[in-house]
Amino acid sequence: MNLRSQVPWGAILFIAVEAMFFAALFTAYFYLRARIPVWQPLFGEKPTWLGLPTVNTIELLASSVTMQLAVESIKRDDLARVRVLLIVTMLLGAAFILGQIYDFTHLGFLPTDSIFGGTFFLLTGFHGAHVIGGLLLLGYCTIRAFKGQWSAHRRLALEGASYYWQFIGVVWIGLFATIYVIG
Numbered sequence: 001m002n003l004r005s006q007v008p009w010g011a012i013l014f015i016a017v018e019a020m021f022f023a024a025l026f027t028a029y030f031y032l033r034a035r036i037p038v039w040q041p042l043f044g045e046k047p048t049w050l051g052l053p054t055v056n057t058i059e060l061l062a063s064s065v066t067m068q069l070a071v072e073s074i075k076r077d078d079l080a081r082v083r084v085l086l087i088v089t090m091l092l093g094a095a096f097i098l099g100q101i102y103d104f105t106h107l108g109f110l111p112t113d114s115i116f117g118g119t120f121f122l123l124t125g126f127h128g129a130h131v132i133g134g135l136l137l138l139g140y141c142t143i144r145a146f147k148g149q150w151s152a153h154r155r156l157a158l159e160g161a162s163y164y165w166q167f168i169g170v171v172w173i174g175l176f177a178t179i180y181v182i183g
């Protein structure tokens with residue numbers, strides 16, 4: 001079978017399940033937002049979406065670009081570039097997680113403070129767990145890259161990992177818009 005016609009179906013199926021999971025979380029958020037008489041995001045007076053959450057968004061979007069560049073590089077058998085791009089992707093993902101941890105500890109509210117607080121931590125916490133899972137997957141891909149196990153003809157799992165990482169970025173854009181911009 002020609003590699004061009006191969007598709008990482010396992011990754012696609014997993015992402016479809018995860019998309020349904022996040023769709024349920026978004027549905028719960030909007031349902032509660034519509035049903036609670038006083039839906040008060042607890043960010044205070046300052047527009048926090050201009051600060052750390054925006055930096056986190058830029059980091060995650062940049063990591064999506066570097067991940068895609070890694071896939072394009074392996075298609076050209078440029079394994080040295082793949083290694084560098086995977087490391088950069090992981091560093092950007094780790095910076096995102098560190099930013100989220102910092103944000104969680106400096107928000108000034110807890111999940112038990114309100115319905116908004118609970119749904120905020122639920123949505124962003126589950127997303128953060130998925131980013132950590134993605135980082136573990138990228139770590140595995142990076143180890144394989146340093147062992148020379150990727151090539152233009154052997155890259156299907158790397159492409160599947162890329163699909164997952166891109167999915168994480170798309171979900172964050174939805175979360176950022178929903179929580180920080182819309183409120």
